Amino acid sequence: MREPRDCETMADVRAEIDRLDAALVAMLAERAGYIDRAAQIKAEVDLPARIDDRVEEVVRNVRGHAVTHGLPPDLVEKFWRRLIDWSIAREESHLGPDSLRK
Numbered sequence: 001m002r003e004p005r006d007c008e009t010m011a012d013v014r015a016e017i018d019r020l021d022a023a024l025v026a027m028l029a030e031r032a033g034y035i036d037r038a039a040q041i042k043a044e045v046d047l048p049a050r051i052d053d054r055v056e057e058v059v060r061n062v063r064g065h066a067v068t069h070g071l072p073p074d075l076v077e078k079f080w081r082r083l084i085d086w087s088i089a090r091e092e093s094h095l096g097p098d099s100l101r102k
Contacts, residue, residue: 001016001019002016004016024100031066031087032087032090035087035090036094038091039090039091039094039095040094042091042095043094047094049060049088049089049095050088050093055084058080058084058086059077059080060083061098062077062080063076063077066091
């Protein structure tokens with residue numbers, strides 16, 4: 001692993017970006033495992049896939065992380081809302097659509 005300032009060529013930069021991309025995909029797969037477990041628990045206690053209060057809590061959290069790391073919070077929020085929508089769709093694939101639940 002090299003710090004950005006230690007990269008001397010585009011090959012160095014690209015190698016680090018590729019390394020990070022692989023790590024991000026692995027983290028998304030790990031997150032998906034927790035989403036699947038959440039769907040199992042929600043099924044047991046009859047909760048919907050989308051819980052609006054939790055969605056907004058997650059968004060507030062990532063906006064704070066964005067600020068901490070010097071990223072634009074609006075951009076990070078847009079990205080995360082897509083991730084949340086994907087996660088809810090994944091839960092609904094296990095639970096069934098919220099519109100069909102009690």
